[in-house]
Amino acid sequence: MWYGVSSIAAKFINYLLTPFLTYTLAKTSDYGKMSLIYAALPVLNVIFTYGFETTYFRFASRKEYKDSLYSTSAISLIFSTILFTTLLWLTRDSFASVVGLKDVPAIAYVSIFVIAFDALSSIPFAKLRLEERPRKYALVKVGGILVNIFFTWFFVGYCPSHTEQVSNSFLIFIYNPDVNPIVYVLIANLIQAVFTLLLLSSEISQIKLKFNFPLWKEMIIYSLPLVIVGMGGMINETFDRLMLRWWQPGTDIFKDTQVGIYSACYKLAILITLFIQAFRLGAEPFFFKQAEGQNPHKTYARVMKFFVIIITLMFLVVSLYLNIWKVFIAPPYWAGLKVVPILLLANMFLGIYYNLSIWYKLTNKTGTGAYITLAGTLITIIINFIFIPHFGFVACAWATFLCYFTMMVLCFIWGQKNYRIPYAWKKLLAYIVIAVLLFFIHEAIIHFFSGKMIDLISATLLLALYAWFVLNIEWKEFQRLPVVGKYFKERKLITRKI
Secondary structure (H helix, E strand, O other): OHHHHHHHHHHHHHHOHHHHHHHHOOOHHHHHHHHHHHHHHHHHHHHHHOOHHHHHHHHOOOHHHOOOHHHHHHHHHHHHHHHHHHHHHHOHHHHHHHOOOOOOHHHHHHHHHHHHHHHHOHHHHHHHHHOOOHHHHHHHHHHHHHHHHHHHHHHHHHHHHOHHHHHHOHHHHOOOOOOOHHHHHHHHHHHHHHHHHHHOHHHHOOOOOOOOHHHHHHHHHHHHHHHHHHHHHHHHHHHHHHHHHHHOOOOHHHHHHHHHHHHHHHHHHHHHHHHHHHHHHHHHHHHHHHOOOOOHHHHHHHHHHHHHHHHHHHHHHHHHOHHHHHHHOOHHHHHHHHHHHHHHHHHHHHHHHHHHOHHHHHOOOHHHHHHHHHHHHHHHHHHHHHHHHHHOHHHHHHHHHHHHHHHHHHHHHHHHHHOOOOOOHHHHHHHHHHHHHHHHHHHHHHHHOOOHHHHHHHHHHHHHHHHHHHHHHOHHHHHOOHHHHHHHHHHHHHHHHO
């Protein structure tokens, strides 16, 4: 809960930049340019960190490496970051061209340093998570995001409205009205990355000049398949923006506009995306610790059940109230709202896959995860290549859906053969199907009976119906939860006294 809440708070604050930028930027194509670089950054992050966060957690349980694990991991990341940053800077013009930003190369240049500083903070953050220090973790994460928001507002909101005073104020030294505003969005992100690293100075100071080469070799062998998993995962998750830019017919401005519309609508999957990101942060160290106890399989199955219940509720909250959520982005981006339910389901499958993937991490069969991710990547590339020229960003949405669905199914089948976990998969599948059916029922209602009140009332009734249905089915399971169980015990005691 601590990691989840802090992550949700940090990400939600960051998502508040979406309405600000979509309403502030004069050109939809500029938002598209920003989305292109933010599609490339996660892929670069996988290369710069090469799976060492997960590897750090995996080796933390081995007592013989307790004294040298943190320093070895951190030193490895420092040297590799310097190497990768140098290589990327030497090929910076090619990098700008690949991500479709050759007309504004400064965006790509600044992003190189953003990814470098982000990579340097990954192991100190992992140390905080491993040592169960959520308050410090939350402070650093939320503090960094607040700094980012302030400087984004300052450069994109404040400075342009004070351009007349630029020549007669301090702004002349830090702001140029002729520079594309997206460059300043990246500069704000760079300031955040540097500020975050400064807040982690205490953890960084604990790095000792102690490098355990045999340990490093073991870690690299374990992590290399995770790089393939991470690369494939990021290609599946963000690279479709770049593919849309590459394969969408039309002028550069039209392509950037389409990327901007798709990226803004993707942000409407905010609830599910935030929950999955928060869940991953808390679940990974939790799952590894549970593996050391008795009967962890039952715990994993129970976590999956609650995960699916929560995520199907979130699907309904967003999809049924889409006419309210769309205000989150500016009207020029509403042309892409039809892809939101598809992306919500796709992200639901991705979240389930993250739950299922624990089996190959626990059994040290990370190569299996690489094969599954590569299968998803192949689907993403093929579908986008064939259909983007005909259907644009709608093809990207369906490619994402089919990719994550395939990965989820493959991981489940493969996992049950190698590390059987007693998932109540028939019941969980029923919950997903029912949630989707309720969405289609709502679509039919608002099609035949138009009106904002009809839309709102039917959405609320259908959401309440699903919640009531799940509560009745899982009533005994909910009573086993500590908070709920304590409530009913206290209620029984009060009743007896009366």
